[in-house]
């Protein structure tokens with residue numbers, strides 16, 4: 670299998686704060702990589718570097734053999750990105766938004782409109798295609814965001830907490846969609862805190878803590894190494910926060926003081 674994403678000794682600082690401390694990672698084409706870690710570990714920062722949004726970094730980050738900071742346009746054509754916190758033009762309707770994105774990607778206007786409508790139908794939003802997104806719920810906006818990140822049919826898709834706001838049925842649907850995309854050869858870089866989904870759909874899992882990769886392998890490999898049951902338990906063991914019972918007691922105690 671070909672390596673489609675290659676990261677070598679990747680570092681990133683915000684001012685004096687070194688948040689990525691030398692990450693090495695090789696992602697094979699057609700895989701779903703689960704990129705997990707505690708809040709503030711550096712997951713979104715890594716994704717922003719790989720998608721070309723943060724251009725200043727140390728070490729190397731390559732997509733399809735191209736250094737991201739040196740080939741921003743070629744790389745953006747190959748990628749889809751579903752960001753964690755998107756600023757959407759929500760005074761537009763989904764149909765208008767897709768047309769706008771289509772024009773950025775140089776897609777045919779009528780094809781984009783039709784495709785966008787059909788993809789909205791899959792998520793139960795066809796009747797909302799011409800409504801302003803200011804009136805949409807969080808989950809409805811998230812569905813539009815998911816479609817927006819994939820409408821140009823990219824080979825590599827970055828998903829940063831893509832389940833945010835989705836109801837249980839939509840989560841099941843998205844899980845199936847992502848697995849099928851991977852079966853057609855697309856590479857998915859999937860970052861989430863929902864361990865149950867990561868465990869089920871990801872071919873490999875990378876656990877980041879304070880800007881360092883502390884575990885990497887298939888779920889079965891990690892399970893064997895750590896003698897743990899679920900990915901949630903493994904996460905808890907490796908990120909060192911098994912004090913949650915005492916912390917919960919303390920939280921409630923402080924509230925009542």
Ligand SMILES: Nc1ncnc2c1ncn2[C@@H]1O[C@H](COP(=O)(O)OP(=O)(O)OP(=O)(O)O)[C@@H](O)[C@H]1O
Nearest residue numbers: 683686688706707708709710711712713714715753
């Ligand atoms: N624009 C920024 N300016 C300064 N510091 C930043 C900026 N963005 C992120 N950071 C810091 O970098 C570190 C990593 O943040 P990042 O958003 O990559 O973490 P994350 O793993 O995605 O966390 P979460 O799970 O909470 O989304 C944090 O300490 C954060 O405060």
